[in-house]
Each structure stands twice: as structure tokens, then as C-alpha cells.
Amino acid sequence: MAKKSKIKIEPDNFEQEMTTIWSFKERGSWATHNPNYRGNWSPYIPRNILLRYSKEKDLVLDQFVGGGTTLVEAKLLNRNCIGIDINSEAIKLCKKVIDFDIPKAGNITLIKGNAQNLSKIKDKSIDLICTHPPYANIIKYSDGIKNDLSLLKVNDFIDAMKPVATESFRVLKDDKYCAILIGDTRKNGRVIPLGYRVMKIFLNAGFKLKEIIIKEQHNCKATGYWKSSSLKYNFLLLAHEYLYIFVKDKAKVINRTKKERYTVIDNKTGETCSLDDLIIDGIL
Ligand SMILES: C[S@@+](CC[C@H](N)C(=O)[O-])C[C@H]1O[C@@H](n2cnc3c(N)ncnc32)[C@H](O)[C@@H]1O
Numbered sequence: 001m002a003k004k005s006k007i008k009i010e011p012d013n014f015e016q017e018m019t020t021i022w023s024f025k026e027r028g029s030w031a032t033h034n035p036n037y038r039g040n041w042s043p044y045i046p047r048n049i050l051l052r053y054s055k056e057k058d059l060v061l062d063q064f065v066g067g068g069t070t071l072v073e074a075k076l077l078n079r080n081c082i083g084i085d086i087n088s089e090a091i092k093l094c095k096k097v098i099d100f101d102i103p104k105a106g107n108i109t110l111i112k113g114n115a116q117n118l119s120k121i122k123d124k125s126i127d128l129i130c131t132h133p134p135y136a137n138i139i140k141y142s143d144g145i146k147n148d149l150s151l152l153k154v155n156d157f158i159d160a161m162k163p164v165a166t167e168s169f170r171v172l173k174d175d176k177y178c179a180i181l182i183g184d185t186r187k188n189g190r191v192i193p194l195g196y197r198v199m200k201i202f203l204n205a206g207f208k209l210k211e212i213i214i215k216e217q218h219n220c221k222a223t224g225y226w227k228s229s230s231l232k233y234n235f236l237l238l239a240h241e242y243l244y245i246f247v248k249d250k251a252k253v254i255n256r257t258k259k260e261r262y263t264v265i266d267n268k269t270g271e272t273c274s275l276d277d278l279i280i281d282g283i284l
Helices: 044-053 069-076 088-097 154-171 194-204 224-232 275-280
Strands: 059-062 080-085 108-112 126-131 172-183 185-187 190-192 208-216 240-247 252-256 262-266
Touching: 044 069, 044 126, 044 172, 044 240, 059 069, 069 080, 069 088, 069 108, 080 088, 088 108, 126 154, 154 172, 154 194, 172 194, 194 208, 194 240
Parallel strands: 059 080, 059 126, 080 108, 126 172
Antiparallel strands: 172 240, 185 190, 208 240, 252 262
């Protein structure tokens, strides 16, 4: 059997992100990371998520695994990880990028499947969800694979994300985190707030918001055609995405009082929540 070459297991001078704005000018090329899978995320994103919201030996899920960036980071950081993608080409690529040996490596499981139906995964079995769905049809990942969410226009995409959110909620353990990166889009000069709409879906599925992180985009083309169009038609180039950190905090009961007002009581603290909380939570 051919001997595998040694890999660089971490970035130089790495420091964990400390604020709600994340910006990685160098996308990161340690281990087997490369920019070849279109629209893949910088490995600094899953590295930060895994370090902050999981511990060694935890079981992580990325149900839109693409070229396998999350898997590489999970393996390097000694987290076990399930990677799912609807496209068998993505699964093939993942097999390549996780093919390295290090002394303390997380176990990786690859599944060709649909993020809308995680029937192979038991209820409350996942310690962290760390994922990056398509942004509707901004980048099409296949020519016609059934259930490929990257083929859907915005409204259909939003509908298709509902079962993704409920399945995420089902498989995650209580008090654990679900991190989703998503960006907005623009049509006829108007912003379509895809990020906000996806956030609402996850709140409606039962998640609570832990953080909203703004991730700066560095591949935004502020030159040539796009620069002149943005000046001519007076729009700003979208240069950020949202990294939502949701938490599965199930300890809430909802009661309707006689006055048809809502009272929400936190089972743990006994505290009641305001009407604003309910609106933000998508309950009202
Ligand atoms: C933005 S890419 C993920 C990129 C990944 N973060 C990386 O770094 O390589 C989104 C992925 O979702 C996959 N996908 C689309 N619909 C899916 C579905 N219903 N279930 C699972 N994966 C799906 C696409 O094939 C694509 O690989």
C-alpha cells in the first residue's frame, strides 16, 4: 500500500474568533483543503464552530457536506462526523479529502442522502450541526438531481428548507448547537433576504438564537462590470453572509391566558418571556 505523505494539521498562528464579525482574507490551505469545490466555505469557519461548540469525540453532522471542508476539520480536531450530500460527485470528493492519517483522528461517515430526511440518524444523537446549504439557485450543483435544493428558486427553496430545519431539530441533542451559513441574494435591484427567511424557518422549527455572526465575503467582485453596474443602477454589492448559531433549548412551555395573550415560561428558570421574544421566536 502506498505511504501517505505528511500533512500540515493546523493553520499558522491560529486564534479563535471572539466577535460577531468574521473575516478570513486567506481562505486557508492547510491539510487537504483547496478551493476547488465551487462555493465551498473557508476551513476557518468550521474550525471556529467545532472548537467553540463541540469537544473531542463529539458527533458532528454536516448534511450539505459538498467538498468535505467540515469533514477535514472534524477529523483534524478529533470530532466524529457524518457528512451527507445529495450528489454522489460530492461524496467522491469527500472520500479524497479525508484520506490522510494523523495520530488522533475523528471517525468520518459519508452518506449519499437528502438533508430533508435524515431517517438514518436517531433522535437526539448529534452533538453539533455545522452546515452550509446552497443559497437557493445562486450556484447550481447538479443538472437535475432529485431533491437538489440548489435547483430551486427562492420561494421553493424556502419551503424545501422547512423539513431540513425540523430534521435538524429532531436529530440534535438538547442544549446543543446548530450552525448554518447562508447569504442573501438580489433580484431586479432588490435584496431578497434569504438569510432572514432561513433564520425564521429554524426558529419556527423550535430552535432559539444563540448568535448572529456576520461573515465578510472576500470573493465579491468590486471591480470591472460589477463595479460599473453597481454605480449605474445604484445598488451595493453584497459582501456578507450570516452564520446563525441556533440552540436546541427545549425547556419551554406555551400557555394561552384567558385574555388571549401568550405567556412563555422557561422550565429551567421559571422566567416568563416578552411578546417581542415570541415574535422573534416565530411563535406569533
Ligand atoms: C454550499 S455547498 C456546501 C459546501 C461545503 N460547505 C464545502 O465546504 O465544500 C451545498 C451542498 O449542498 C448539496 N445539496 C443540495 N441539496 C441537498 C439536499 N437535499 N441534501 C443534501 N445535500 C444537498 C449540494 O450538492 C452541495 O454540495
